[in-house]
Amino acid sequence: MNTRQLKQIFGFNLLRICAGIIFLSIILILYDIASKGLNIISWEFIFSMPKKGMTEGGIFPAIVGTVMVTSITAIVSIPLGMGCAIYLNEYAKNGKLTRLIRLSIRNLSGVPSIVYGLFGVVLFVQLMNFGTSILSAGLTLGLMTLPWTVTASEEALKNVPKSYREGSLALGATKWQAIRTNVLPYAVGGMLTGTILGLARAAGETAPILFTGVAFYIPFIPKSVSSQFMALPYHLYVMSTQHPAIEQVKPIAYGTALVLIIVVFAMNLSAIILRYKLRKLKEE
Amino acid sequence: MNDAKIRVNKFSFYYGQSKALHDISVDVKENTVIGIIGPSGCGKSTFLRSLNRMNEIITDTKTDGEIIIDGRNIYDKDVDIVDIRRKIGMVFQKSNPFPKSIFDNVAYGLRINGAKDKNYIAQKVETSLQNAALWNEVKDRLNTNAFELSGGQQQRLCIARALAVEPEVILMDEPASALDPTATLKIEELIQKLKEKYTIIIVTHNMQQAARISDFTAFFMMGELKEYGETNKIFTSPAKKITEDYITGRFG
Numbered sequence: 461m462n463t464r465q466l467k468q469i470f471g472f473n474l475l476r477i478c479a480g481i482i483f484l485s486i487i488l489i490l491y492d493i494a495s496k497g498l499n500i501i502s503w504e505f506i507f508s509m510p511k512k513g514m515t516e517g518g519i520f521p522a523i524v525g526t527v528m529v530t531s532i533t534a535i536v537s538i539p540l541g542m543g544c545a546i547y548l549n550e551y552a553k554n555g556k557l558t559r560l561i562r563l564s565i566r567n568l569s570g571v572p573s574i575v576y577g578l579f580g581v582v583l584f585v586q587l588m589n590f591g592t593s594i595l596s597a598g599l600t601l602g603l604m605t606l607p608w609t610v611t612a613s614e615e616a617l618k619n620v621p622k623s624y625r626e627g628s629l630a631l632g633a634t635k636w637q638a639i640r641t642n643v644l645p646y647a648v649g650g651m652l653t654g655t656i657l658g659l660a661r662a663a664g665e666t667a668p669i670l671f672t673g674v675a676f677y678i679p680f681i682p683k684s685v686s687s688q689f690m691a692l693p694y695h696l697y698v699m700s701t702q703h704p705a706i707e708q709v710k711p712i713a714y715g716t717a718l719v720l721i722i723v724v725f726a727m728n729l730s731a732i733i734l735r736y737k738l739r740k741l742k743e744e
Numbered sequence: 745m746n747d748a749k750i751r752v753n754k755f756s757f758y759y760g761q762s763k764a765l766h767d768i769s770v771d772v773k774e775n776t777v778i779g780i781i782g783p784s785g786c787g788k789s790t791f792l793r794s795l796n797r798m799n800e801i802i803t804d805t806k807t808d809g810e811i812i813i814d815g816r817n818i819y820d821k822d823v824d825i826v827d828i829r830r831k832i833g834m835v836f837q838k839s840n841p842f843p844k845s846i847f848d849n850v851a852y853g854l855r856i857n858g859a860k861d862k863n864y865i866a867q868k869v870e871t872s873l874q875n876a877a878l879w880n881e882v883k884d885r886l887n888t889n890a891f892e893l894s895g896g897q898q899q900r901l902c903i904a905r906a907l908a909v910e911p912e913v914i915l916m917d918e919p920a921s922a923l924d925p926t927a928t929l930k931i932e933e934l935i936q937k938l939k940e941k942y943t944i945i946i947v948t949h950n951m952q953q954a955a956r957i958s959d960f961t962a963f964f965m966m967g968e969l970k971e972y973g974e975t976n977k978i979f980t981s982p983a984k985k986i987t988e989d990y991i992t993g994r995f996g
């Protein structure tokens with residue numbers, strides 16, 4: 461065996477170990493949470509209110525809170541992000557301004573989520589007077605996911621061949637007609653896939669909702685989007701670090717973690733399935 | 745010469761700073777086939793795409809001079825670009841069917857131009873496919889995806905799609921360059937037939953093809969129109985040496 465082959469074998473195994481470490485740590489985390497959380501999860505746990513200062517009962521309000529906030533996030537982030545991507549990719553000339561916009565969008569995705577939280581307090585809670593509420597929190601998360609939505613949507617638009625646009629324009633379509641009838645239908649799946657991934661991340665965030673609307677303990681379902689709310693990630697944080705009877709509530713914390721992971725995984729999985737289906741459609 | 749369908753008058757085209765077309769002047773008569781030949785990169789596609797203002801998609805381009813179609817300069821400010829493109833159909837070098845059914849491909853142009861009536865659309869789709877000599881091959885599977893057609897069929901589908909919106913002029917950029925001899929022959933026969941109703945301007949790299957199908961030939965080189973005239977004359981006794989050299993394959 462010569463040294464080139466040896467190097468190859470060495471490099472190969474190094475990479476294999478890297479992959480192995482990542483895989484193992486994921487399995488370990490999942491195993492830890494599942495083993496401690498599974499036995500507490502039941503319909504009762506999912507669909508009932510927390511009781512007795514959260515030492516007993518379920519996590520229903522936290523689930524509802526997370527779903528409501530994520531819905532607001534989606535309502536904000538999907539149209540804004542797609543609109544921005546359509547503008548950037550189809551209309552904007554490739555000048556200095558466009559490059560500046562793209563650069564800031566890219567940088568926005570690197571801003572720590574706590575900064576979004578503070579920004580949300582100033583803009584939505586105070587300036588716009590939405591108070592600490594589902595609305596403020598959802599809007600804040602919406603801003604946070606925008607870079608994802610925009611980037612994913614632009615990518616999806618870029619994947620639509622230029623010839624679809626040209627062919628459409630050559631038949632006398634206006635630019636908007638060409639985009640609406642011959643570009644968007646083929647991009648919308650890819651746009652959604654990226655967006656769902658962004659939303660999944662938002663659903664698991666604590667920092668941005670911390671000052672903008674999430675509450676410690678509200679044992680009923682929020683009445684409107686201007687109520688405060690409980691949310692899975694924050695509930696988990698409270699149960700594992702802030703609760704006075706920490707040992708006692710540990711199972712609930714693990715149960716919450718497991719539910720949160722399942723929610724996020726389900727969202728990611730739906731994005732993956734969507735992408736897979738689209739790819740198959742394309743190949744046909 | 746005022747009966748010309750298309751009258752190109754000292755037309756120049758710039759990509760940024762670089763001039764791709766130099767003072768082109770040419771008259772095109774109605775119901776004729778014009779072949780455009782010339783070495784790669786000489787501006788054939790640029791010229792063709794200037795005729796339906798397709799080049800405007802590209803940023804930072806500029807034009808000079810005029811292109812008068814039916815007595816109207818299509819580069820005038822108040823001309824609606826959408827009308828121009830409907831009137832001047834285009835078939836691209838690489839066939840570009842949309843990922844829709846055969847029917848929807850042909851109906852596409854009708855629908856974006858506002859057609860709603862189902863019977864009207866169906867009727868139009870049928871006649872367009874017939875005129876593009878494709879009807880018999882696809883009439884039983886109008887709802888299958890256009891990507892399932894062969895390359896030659898796809899190109900004829902694109903021709904049918906262009907015909908459906910009833911253009912007056914059809915621009916074709918090497919429509920047969922990716923096709924085998926049989927499919928090419930079909931397209932050539934089709935062009936001969938379409939000539940009765942349309943004015944056709946076709947770019948081709950194939951000298952024999954230009955000689956076979958066109959009534960007039962324009963020879964471009966380095967962005968200039970070197971020679972223009974009846975195809976017979978250009979191919980048998982060209983006025984310029986450079987044209988002869990190109991046609992006989994001494995360079996290019």
Ligand SMILES: Nc1ncnc2c1ncn2[C@@H]1O[C@H](COP(=O)(O)OP(=O)(O)OP(=O)(O)O)[C@@H](O)[C@H]1O
Nearest residue numbers: 759764782783784785786787788789790791802949
């Ligand atoms: N989008 C563009 N931006 C800048 N320059 C371009 C663009 N498209 C074409 N050109 C330039 O314009 C000149 C003419 O190009 P054009 O595509 O019209 O040539 P052509 O005669 O069609 O060539 P071919 O036979 O290879 O298709 C070339 O020098 C080319 O590099």
Ligand SMILES: [Mg+2]
Nearest residue numbers: 788789790917
């Ligand atoms: Mg070309």
